[in-house]
Amino acid sequence: MKKKILLPTDFSKNSINAINYAIELYKNQSCDFFILHSYYLPGFSKNNLLSPEPTDKKLNELKEQAQQNIKKLKNYACFNHENSNHAFYFLNEFGSFFDVLKKIVQKEKMKLIIMGTRGITDDKNIILGSNAVITMEEVRNCPVFVVPGNVIFKYPNEIVFPTSFKTHYKANELATLIEISQLTKTPIRILHIKKDKELTEKQCKNKALLNQILAPTSFTYCALFNSNIHEGIRCFHKVEKVK
Numbered sequence: 001m002k003k004k005i006l007l008p009t010d011f012s013k014n015s016i017n018a019i020n021y022a023i024e025l026y027k028n029q030s031c032d033f034f035i036l037h038s039y040y041l042p043g044f045s046k047n048n049l050l051s052p053e054p055t056d057k058k059l060n061e062l063k064e065q066a067q068q069n070i071k072k073l074k075n076y077a078c079f080n081h082e083n084s085n086h087a088f089y090f091l092n093e094f095g096s097f098f099d100v101l102k103k104i105v106q107k108e109k110m111k112l113i114i115m116g117t118r119g120i121t122d123d124k125n126i127i128l129g130s131n132a133v134i135t136m137e138e139v140r141n142c143p144v145f146v147v148p149g150n151v152i153f154k155y156p157n158e159i160v161f162p163t164s165f166k167t168h169y170k171a172n173e174l175a176t177l178i179e180i181s182q183l184t185k186t187p188i189r190i191l192h193i194k195k196d197k198e199l200t201e202k203q204c205k206n207k208a209l210l211n212q213i214l215a216p217t218s219f220t221y222c223a224l225f226n227s228n229i230h231e232g233i234r235c236f237h238k239v240e241k242v243k
Contacts, residue, residue: 002030002087006110006142008101008131009037011069014116014149020078022114022145024153025183029085034108035073036091038100039066059094066092098134105142112176114145143176155184161219162191162233163210165203171213181217188219193232195225 007022009015019035039062070090073079079088093100104110118129128136128146136144159181181188190210199207224232 002032003112004032004034004108004110006101006104006108006113007033007035008097008113008115008135009035009073010131011037011073012116012118014118016073016076016078017149017151018114018116018147019076021147021151021153023078023081023086025114025180027083027085029183031085032087032089034089034091034104034110035070036093036100036104037066037070038093038095038097039063040094040096063092063094097131098138101135102139105139110142112143112145113139114147117146117148143173145176156186159186159188160191160233160236161188162193162229165192165199165206165210168206169210169213174213178214178217181219188214188217189236190214190219190221191233191236192221192223193225193229194223 003026005022005026007015007019009019019033022033041058041062070092074090091104093104095103101113105113113135115132115135116129117132132146136146159177161177177188180186222236224236
């Protein structure tokens with residue numbers, strides 16, 4: 001069975017970059033890619049009785065513009081490479097971004113969402129755009145992979161997995177991490193930012209469980225003493241990058 005991957009797009013450079021990244025990442029895998037665009041009227045809400053219903057003329061104009069953009073999108077080189085592993089489906093849906101996204105994920109039983117960190121507004125002062133944040137916070141039944149707009153695909157040297165060992169890990173939640181590690185033949189660095197010298201009994205059990213789940217991959221453990229988790233991760237990244 002082909003893996004179903006959802007690729008939301010607002011036709012921005014960031015979303016196109018995420019699509020290219022996804023296609024390259026899974027170039028040797030059998031995949032159905034669903035390229036999804038949602039269009040909506042600013043200010044319109046089905047839940048607000050005071051919000052005026054959009055006219056047929058306005059809806060048709062929005063739909064026509066979206067269809068024209070989809071048509072242009074289909075001409076991109078990434079959709080025209082001859083790869084028997086891949087099939088592409090273009091979806092053009094009216095509705096708010098998250099409502100449409102949730103509906104398609106459930107209807108098509110998507111296995112993964114890959115999208116850009118920012119959309120068409122591309123505000124350089126923020127790391128994640130509103131759609132990326134909503135997707136990561138609200139989607140619970142499908143993994144979400146966000147790709148920064150300036151990242152061009154290449155095989156990673158390693159994957160850093162920060163953890164406190166306080167979580168009871170589940171194999172299905174780590175399946176995509178394992179899959180990407182195997183696809184790219186990339187080792188996983190499990191990073192623990194330590195505050196205490198010894199792990200609790202619960203943390204030791206969770207660590208043993210993590211060992212079992214990640215057994216199909218190549219992984220190592222790294223530990224840093226740091227009171228600030230974000231700073232610890234940044235320091236680890238800099239040290240590993242220098243290596």
